[in-house]
Amino acid sequence: MPDTTTTRYLLGERDIPRAWHNLAADLGGLAPSVHPVTGRPVTADDLLAIMPPELARQETSREAEIEIPWQIRRAYAQWRPTPLFRARRLERALGTPARIYYKYEGCSPTGSHKANTAVAQAFYNQQAGIRRLVTDTGAGQWGSSLAYAGALFGLAVQVFMVRVSYQHKPHRRTFMEAYGARCVPSPSPETAAGRAVLAADPDCEGSLGIAISEAAELALSDPATSFASGSVLNHVLLHQSVIGKEAVAQLALADDHPDVLIGCVGGGSNLGGLIAPFLHPAAGPPPRIIAVEPTACPTLTRGRIAYDFADSAGLTPMLRMHTLGHTYMPPALHAGGLRYHGIAPLLSAAHERGLVEALSLPQTECLAAGLRFARTEGIVPAPESSHAIAAVVREALRCKEAGRAESILFGLSGHGHFDLTAYENHLADRLHDQPLDENALAASFARLPAAALVQD
Numbered sequence: 453m454p455d456t457t458t459t460r461y462l463l464g465e466r467d468i469p470r471a472w473h474n475l476a477a478d479l480g481g482l483a484p485s486v487h488p489v490t491g492r493p494v495t496a497d498d499l500l501a502i503m504p505p506e507l508a509r510q511e512t513s514r515e516a517e518i519e520i521p522w523q524i525r526r527a528y529a530q531w532r533p534t535p536l537f538r539a540r541r542l543e544r545a546l547g548t549p550a551r552i553y554y555k556y557e558g559c560s561p562t563g564s565h566k567a568n569t570a571v572a573q574a575f576y577n578q579q580a581g582i583r584r585l586v587t588d589t590g591a592g593q594w595g596s597s598l599a600y601a602g603a604l605f606g607l608a609v610q611v612f613m614v615r616v617s618y619q620h621k622p623h624r625r626t627f628m629e630a631y632g633a634r635c636v637p638s639p640s641p642e643t644a645a646g647r648a649v650l651a652a653d654p655d656c657e658g659s660l661g662i663a664i665s666e667a668a669e670l671a672l673s674d675p676a677t678s679f680a681s682g683s684v685l686n687h688v689l690l691h692q693s694v695i696g697k698e699a700v701a702q703l704a705l706a707d708d709h710p711d712v713l714i715g716c717v718g719g720g721s722n723l724g725g726l727i728a729p730f731l732h733p734a735a736g737p738p739p740r741i742i743a744v745e746p747t748a749c750p751t752l753t754r755g756r757i758a759y760d761f762a763d764s765a766g767l768t769p770m771l772r773m774h775t776l777g778h779t780y781m782p783p784a785l786h787a788g789g790l791r792y793h794g795i796a797p798l799l800s801a802a803h804e805r806g807l808v809e810a811l812s813l814p815q816t817e818c819l820a821a822g823l824r825f826a827r828t829e830g831i832v833p834a835p836e837s838s839h840a841i842a843a844v845v846r847e848a849l850r851c852k853e854a855g856r857a858e859s860i861l862f863g864l865s866g867h868g869h870f871d872l873t874a875y876e877n878h879l880a881d882r883l884h885d886q887p888l889d890e891n892a893l894a895a896s897f898a899r900l901p902a903a904a905l906v907q908d
């Protein structure tokens with residue numbers, strides 16, 4: 453009889469964290485973002501044009517702990533604390549002496565970690581009298597999470613969805629509409645930024661950079677409308693720190709301390725949230741941290757450190773980060789949530805300081821690891837999350853070879869129920885790994901804002 457034991461470390465509603473942990477407090481000496489027009493460091497006041505005061509304050513805060521209002525903790529209680537599992541069946545299948553743990557964020561109403569920041573942003577906007585939230589979405593996880601949070605707090609939501617995903621993921625659009633949101637394929641004729649792109653290329657597949665430009669344009673033109681960001685920005689990583697805070701308490705129940713932390717990175721929010729409390733000086737010696745990205749969009753491994761725009765039209769502040777260039781158009785890939793030209797400045801700085809390693813992996817290896825996980829642990833992971841799993845498999849096999857019983861914790865950022873087409877194509881052997889388009893990358897680097905290049 454096979455062993456079907458499941459080890460799950462559970463916390464109760466009272467253990468929902470009372471404060472978020474701010475990675476910015478532990479990194480020190482961070483470069484400020486730069487205003488796109490004045491060229492001066494961005495202040496909380498500048499941000500008021502697109503977000504409410506409390507989020508602007510959090511974005512520029514260097515405090516270590518920021519209290520979570522009870523209204524947000526009450527919303528979190530619908531699915532938090534999330535479980536932490538020991539992946540014993542995966543360990544056994546790999547024959548590894550390593551102990552593998554995962555923090556599962558797929559049990560939120562929308563199936564990913566994005567709901568953690570969506571409810572926080574909706575709450576602060578509702579408190580500030582905002583009536584509509586606009587945003588961009590790639591694969592649709594963020595758009596659906598914001599749509600859910602908008603419904604919870606009584607705000608209208610409009611989502612610009614990258615056209616190629618809009619066409620390939622009709623259920624995601626319906627999911628957003630089920631919550632009462634409006635979903636528009638981007639580039640769209642509804643904004644100047646969208647019209648400019650369509651004039652140059654009527655068949656443009658879209659990108660997150662273009663969708664952010666469209667959403668930012670609407671937010672700038674209407675005082676009752678705010679922009680909501682699903683990743684990258686400091687306040688988003690702050691909200692995601694509930695993941696790491698709970699994981700610390702759960703590993704204490706397991707009487708373990710991680711040697712390695714692993715997560716997939718698109719904009720860097722789920723990994724940033726997982727690692728935040730582990731980088732705090734009081735947490736002891738920091739573990740190795742591995743950020744995993746697709747070879748088709750290798751921001752940390754191939755990007756340059758520069759001041760660059762978060763969007764393609766150049767409406768947003770310039771962020772100091774690893775970037776492939778704001779005009780880089782990553783190829784359509786199944787892990788749509790990892791298809792972004794830049795990365796959170798906080799994670800970029802952590803990598804620059806040697807606190808975080810980066811690894812880029814091809815999507816076929818990742819989807820194969822995702823299936824292996826489904827067949828051992830019983831959860832079909834999001835294609836994005838399968839990147840973390842592929843790196844976990846590599847690390848577990850390294851431990852096996854070296855005979856080392858290390859402790860590995862990874863973030864399982866979401867389930868893959870809306871992304872079965874990726875697995876369908878993989879199972880039918882229709883997926884191939886494409887080499888990076890070096891010419892497109894070079895052309896994009898050449899279009900980085902001139903004065904902004906910090907380092908080659």
Ligand SMILES: *Cc1c(COP(=O)(O)O)cnc(C)c1O
Binds near residue numbers: 719
């Ligand atoms: C959006 C998304 C990601 C990537 O975004 P980060 O900000 O890097 O976390 C990863 N996994 C899932 C399931 C997502 O929805």
